[in-house]
Amino acid sequence: xxxxxxxxxxxxxxxxxxxxxxxxxxxxxxxxxxxxxxxxxxxxxxxxxxxxxxxxxxxxxxxxxxxxxxxxxxxxxxxxxxxxxxxxxxxxxxxxxxxxxxxxxxxxxxxxxxxxxxxxxxxxxxxxxxxxxxxx
Amino acid sequence: xxxxxxxxxxxxxxxxxxxxxxxxxxxxxxxxxxxxxxxxxxxxxxxxxxxxxxxxxxxxxxxxxxxxxxxxxxxxxxxxxxxxxxxxxxxxxxxxxxxxxxxxxxxxxxxxxxxxxxxxxxxxxxxxxxxxxxxx
DNA sequence: CTTGACCTTACAGCCACTGGAAGGTTTACA
DNA sequence: TGTAAACCTTCCAGTGGCTGTAAGGTCAAG
Numbered sequence: 157x158x159x160x161x162x163x164x165x166x167x168x169x170x171x172x173x174x175x176x177x178x179x180x181x182x183x184x185x186x187x188x189x190x191x192x193x194x195x196x197x198x199x200x201x202x203x204x205x206x207x208x209x210x211x212x213x214x215x216x217x218x219x220x221x222x223x224x225x226x227x228x229x230x231x232x233x234x235x236x237x238x239x240x241x242x243x244x245x246x247x248x249x250x251x252x253x254x255x256x257x258x259x260x261x262x263x264x265x266x267x268x269x270x271x272x273x274x275x276x277x278x279x280x281x282x283x284x285x286x287x288x289x290x291x292x
Numbered sequence: 293x294x295x296x297x298x299x300x301x302x303x304x305x306x307x308x309x310x311x312x313x314x315x316x317x318x319x320x321x322x323x324x325x326x327x328x329x330x331x332x333x334x335x336x337x338x339x340x341x342x343x344x345x346x347x348x349x350x351x352x353x354x355x356x357x358x359x360x361x362x363x364x365x366x367x368x369x370x371x372x373x374x375x376x377x378x379x380x381x382x383x384x385x386x387x388x389x390x391x392x393x394x395x396x397x398x399x400x401x402x403x404x405x406x407x408x409x410x411x412x413x414x415x416x417x418x419x420x421x422x423x424x425x426x427x428x
Numbered sequence: 429c430t431t432g433a434c435c436t437t438a439c440a441g442c443c444a445c446t447g448g449a450a451g452g453t454t455t456a457c458a
Numbered sequence: 459t460g461t462a463a464a465c466c467t468t469c470c471a472g473t474g475g476c477t478g479t480a481a482g483g484t485c486a487a488g
Contacts, residue, residue: 160465170466171446179444190453192466201419208418212400213393216444226415236414237406244397247390254387257348261380264348270373278372279362282344283337296434306435311476326484328435352475 159185162195166203167211173203181206181220213243295321298331302339303347309339317342317356349379 163170176182177193182202185193195203205226209219218239225231267277299306312318313329318338321329331339341362345355354375361367403413 158466169446172444174467175445190466192453205418210444211393212396213390222415222418225412226419229410231410231412231415232408233404233410233412233414234406234408236412237401237404240397240401240404240414244394244401247394247397251387251390251394254349254383254390258380258383258387260348261376261383265373265376265380268369268373268376270370272368272370274365274367274369276361276367276369276372278369278376279358279367282341282358283362294435305477307477308475310436315475326435328484346475 157195157200159193159195162193162200162203165200167207168203176203176206179216181216181223213247214239218243293331293336295329295331298329298336298339301336303343304339312339312342315352317352317359349383350375354379 157165159170159173163173166173168176173182174193177184182199185195185199188194202223205223206219209222210216214222221239222236225236264278264281267281269275269277293301295306295309299309302309304312309318310329313320318335321331321335324330338359341359342355345358346352350358357375358372361372400414400417403417405411405413
């Protein structure tokens with residue numbers, strides 16, 4: 157199987173697969189007589205594994221750890237679980253941060269007339285003092 | 293006012309202020325006899341404006357547009373409002389994406405025993421078929 | 429007069445790719 | 459057999475928004 161078919165099956169792009177090989181995230185693919193990379197089912201599975209790990213938010217360092225766990229027959233499932241829970245907490249923080257940002261945006265939009273005139277609560281809000289600076 | 297004081301007042305780092313000048317996001321600061329950048333209240337306000345815009349999620353291209361609007365006395369507030377609403381929608385999409393990722397992680401963690409043994413629902417989930425591939 | 433805290437520029441690195449150039453190979457079809 | 463399209467290869471550069479570091483100049487306090 158050539159790289160583009162492996163890409164289709166794994167959910168990664170051919171570029172990304174080469175990149176993962178480059179940074180030693182996956183072992184170098186075997187090569188055909190023409191120098192083309194060749195992938196068997198096992199290699200594609202590993203690529204698919206990486207695609208799914210990336211999809212749920214793991215960075216490449218974490219993907220490396222997950223891959224190590226997957227390869228390790230004497231692993232302890234608590235290690236995988238810890239990575240997952242830690243990532244979930246990270247996502248939680250990020251979500252809360254984005255929600256807070258969105259609330260500020262919504263509040264701004266509500267106070268702005270949004271018409272043809274120059275008066276603009278949004279630009280005033282951005283220019284003005286921080287909302288952290290409360291009046292005592 | 294030197295750059296580090298401007299940094300303290302604006303909420304940006306000195307590095308970031310130099311960078312913003314570098315990419316022409318803000319006008320070059322005036323220089324003292326020693327070559328040091330000098331900032332007056334107006335310049336600091338603009339930097340503060342940028343810090344706040346970044347905080348609520350605008351990228352530098354959008355910051356540029358917001359800054360243009362702020363400078364433009366014949367602006368129309370609907371333009372600012374549109375930028376804000378658009379950004380809010382982008383944040384909404386991103387939040388939903390992160391929530392979906394987090395749900396997958398939570399489901400994985402729940403199915404995993406997380407003990408000393410090698411059996412691991414998480415690694416199985418990552419190895420197995422996509423959840424998009426349902427059984428008919 | 430030294431110490432330490434500033435300031436300057438310039439360049440490298442981060443993350444996780446993506447795009448493009450320049451060239452080799454394979455496949456389908458006339 | 460020719461050729462065009464669709465593959466494949468490597469290598470280098472660019473993305474965004476900074477941050478780190480090096481090598482040097484300046485300034486205020488003691």
